[in-house]
Amino acid sequence: QVPLKPGRSLMDWIRLTKSGKDLTGLKGRLIEVTEDELSKHNKKEDCWICIRGFVYNVTPYMEYHPGGEDELMKAAGTDGTDLFDQVHRWVNYESMLKECLVGRMAVKPIAAPKALKAFAYVIFFLQQIPEDEIVVYCFYLCLCSRFCKICSVSIMPEVSTVDIFYDWFQTDSLVTIVIYTKQKDMNAELVIVDCQDKRLRGEIIMNDHSYLVEVDLDHAVSEDVAVNIAEKVGKVEIILSKKDNIHWKMLGQPSEGHNTFIKRTDRGLFYRKCQLVSKTEVTHDTKLFCLMLPKGTHLRVPTGQHVYLKQIIAGTEVVKPYTPVLPFLPLDFQEPPCHDGVRIYLMIKIYSHGLFTQALDHLQIGDYIFVSNPEGNFKKSQVQTSEDLVLLAGGTGFTPMVKLLNFALTEVSCLRTVKLIFFNKTEDDILWRNQLEQLALKDERFEVQFILSQPTKDWVGKQGKISSSLLSELVKRSRRDSKVLICICGPAPFTEQGVQYLKDLGYSQEEIHAFTA
Numbered sequence: 244q245v246p247l248k249p250g251r252s253l254m255d256w257i258r259l260t261k262s263g264k265d266l267t268g269l270k271g272r273l274i275e276v277t278e279d280e281l282s283k284h285n286k287k288e289d290c291w292i293c294i295r296g297f298v299y300n301v302t303p304y305m306e307y308h309p310g311g312e313d314e315l316m317k318a319a320g321t322d323g324t325d326l327f328d329q330v331h332r333w334v335n336y337e338s339m340l341k342e343c344l345v346g347r348m349a350v351k352p353i354a355a356p357k358a359l360k361a362f363a364y365v366i367f368f369l370q371q372i373p374e375d376e377i378v379v380y381c382f383y384l385c386l387c388s389r390f391c392k393i394c395s396v397s398i399m400p401e402v403s404t405v406d407i408f409y410d411w412f413q414t415d416s417l418v419t420i421v422i423y424t425k426q427k428d429m430n431a432e433l434v435i436v437d438c439q440d441k442r443l444r445g446e447i448i449m450n451d452h453s454y455l456v457e458v459d460l461d462h463a464v465s466e467d468v469a470v471n472i473a474e475k476v477g478k479v480e481i482i483l484s485k486k487d488n489i490h491w492k493m494l495g496q497p498s499e500g501h502n503t504f505i506k507r508t509d510r511g512l513f514y515r516k517c518q519l520v521s522k523t524e525v526t527h528d529t530k531l532f533c534l535m536l537p538k539g540t541h542l543r544v545p546t547g548q549h550v551y552l553k554q555i556i557a558g559t560e561v562v563k564p565y566t567p568v569l570p571f572l573p574l575d576f577q578e579p580p581c582h583d584g585v586r587i588y589l590m591i592k593i594y595s596h597g598l599f600t601q602a603l604d605h606l607q608i609g610d611y612i613f614v615s616n617p618e619g620n621f622k623k624s625q626v627q628t629s630e631d632l633v634l635l636a637g638g639t640g641f642t643p644m645v646k647l648l649n650f651a652l653t654e655v656s657c658l659r660t661v662k663l664i665f666f667n668k669t670e671d672d673i674l675w676r677n678q679l680e681q682l683a684l685k686d687e688r689f690e691v692q693f694i695l696s697q698p699t700k701d702w703v704g705k706q707g708k709i710s711s712s713l714l715s716e717l718v719k720r721s722r723r724d725s726k727v728l729i730c731i732c733g734p735a736p737f738t739e740q741g742v743q744y745l746k747d748l749g750y751s752q753e754e755i756h757a758f759t760a
């Protein structure tokens with residue numbers, strides 16, 4: 244993120260796109276763009292970028308890009324799809340840049356692959372096409388396949404071969420879909436099911452790939468969906484209750500992505516509508532939002548992962564990431580941890596000029612908001628092998644630490660020390676201070692240290708900003724060779740500087756996990 248000039252916020256951009264101004268310079272005409280043409284538009288004052296086969300004139304967007312002009316220029320005059328997917332595939336560019344659409348990439352003839360040639364020959368024999376027309380057929384087929392690739396990667400994703408498949412069977416009252424993943428450590432967090440209005444979508448996460456079952460069901464089912472997982476053999480059952488006791492001839496009409504095993508980055512983000520059921524104050528500017536998942540949804544957000552919320556603001560889809568927390572910290576270890584799988588809790592700071600958080604704050608109880616599948620690269624196994632866990636949080640960078648603390652203190656027996664170093668501007672900004680202090684009293688492994696950057700003169704605790712000297716004083720191994728994991732999250736510069744200081748202090752890359760987008 245870079246500081247943007249005044250008048251260059253996302254809201255200002257949305258206003259500009261609604262102003263009726265010709266942002267492409269083509270007076271609303273859509274054109275076919277050749278690679279050669281695209282490459283000519285590679286300057287700040289004339290910049291075109293191709294994303295998934297569509298070309299955008301991003302010149303007017305330059306000053307509004309939150310990542311800065313230089314970042315955008317990396318893709319100037321080229322196909323920026325991979326770069327875009329690496330940095331923020333969740334940003335809904337189709338909506339944000341629709342007024343900048345120049346057109347599609349022109350299709351370039353390519354050599355016919357062998358399979359296509361063979362296919363063309365079959366057509367030739369069946370249809371008695373004169374032999375000299377076969378070349379035309381080959382070209383036509385190539386064009387089709389190329390076109391599909393350009394239109395959308397999801398039409399022809401790079402399908403990996405893997406031994407995963409599904410089957411289904413029925414009784415008078417139930418329909419059971421069985422997915423044989425053969426993954427030994429299959430668990431509830433890796434299975435995401437949405438079954439609403441006769442549409443079933445079941446996604447199984449397998450590292451950076453996912454397997455999808457997606458059909459329009461043959462008949463109606465009730466809202467209750469059960470998910471059973473045989474963890475050791477990796478068998479997943481999705482059990483649906485028939486609304487009427489009739490025999491189904493088929494499971495349903497498969498969708499485009501049905502029965503595919505592809506990279507997760509090649510699947511679009513899936514959203515479901517969740518209802519706001521409560522909103523409670525945490526501090527003067529931060530609230531705990533409780534969202535209810537729809538009936539028929541099975542979704543557990545793993546520790547350390549975030550979701551994306553989507554709202555339509557001034558007619559434009561806006562998406563922002565948020566990290567689910569628990570309703571409270573694990574103070575009572577007698578009670579099982581509260582992961583009911585029905586509600587999602589989000590601790591969100593409302594910025595007075597924030598586009599998304601202002602809209603969020605205006606939601607009424609009972610209103611709906613779109614919530615995506617979880618994402619993130621944190622792995623619980625990083626904690627499971629550690630003896631010392633250090634959490635460095637800045638402001639709402641505390642949110643990933645909530646589930647992490649819960650997991651560490653309730654499920655990781657090898658941990659000897661857990662320390663949260665929590666940076667805030669003022670005392671009033673400290674999130675869940677009371678709960679954290681109580682937790683420290685309850686569990687002797689846990690220690691919390693608050694550091695304020697803008698304290699009042701009454702503050703007797705530590706003050707300052709994240710720095711090498713502060714970290715060398717506060718981040719310590721409990722024994723000389725103990726295995727340590729340091730997790731850090733906060734404003735981007737806070738995280739970047741923190742990681743650098745830790746490296747300078749001799750901590751290795753493997754000992755540091757930074758939460759970023």
Ligand code: FAD
Pocket residue numbers: 245246247253309549563564565566567589590591592593594595596597598599600601639642758759760
């Ligand atoms: P924006 O409109 O983006 O503005 C935010 C504030 O910054 C405003 O005061 C605005 O005036 C100012 N501002 C905006 N852009 C600039 C600029 N370029 N220069 C100077 N000032 C600027 N937040 C949470 O509260 N809770 C979470 O759990 C959480 N989880 C996150 C997880 C991830 C992975 C990431 C990347 C971020 C997370 N965030 C979280 C932050 C969240 O995604 C939003 O960025 C945040 O809510 C602000 O959104 P907004 O649209 O309201 O604010």
Ligand code: NAP
Pocket residue numbers: 549566592637638639640641642643666667668672694695696697708709732733734735736737740758759760
């Ligand atoms: P904030 O109140 O502005 O700041 C919290 C603390 O961080 C303050 O002590 C502040 O000190 C310090 N800080 C801010 N900018 C700094 C910088 N450039 N260098 C060093 N220290 C700095 O924080 P916030 O408004 O809650 O923002 C939280 C941030 O965390 C957001 O940017 C959000 O996107 C991010 N976040 C990320 C994730 C994730 O998973 N990636 C999850 C949740 C939140 P000063 O007095 O110097 O400002």
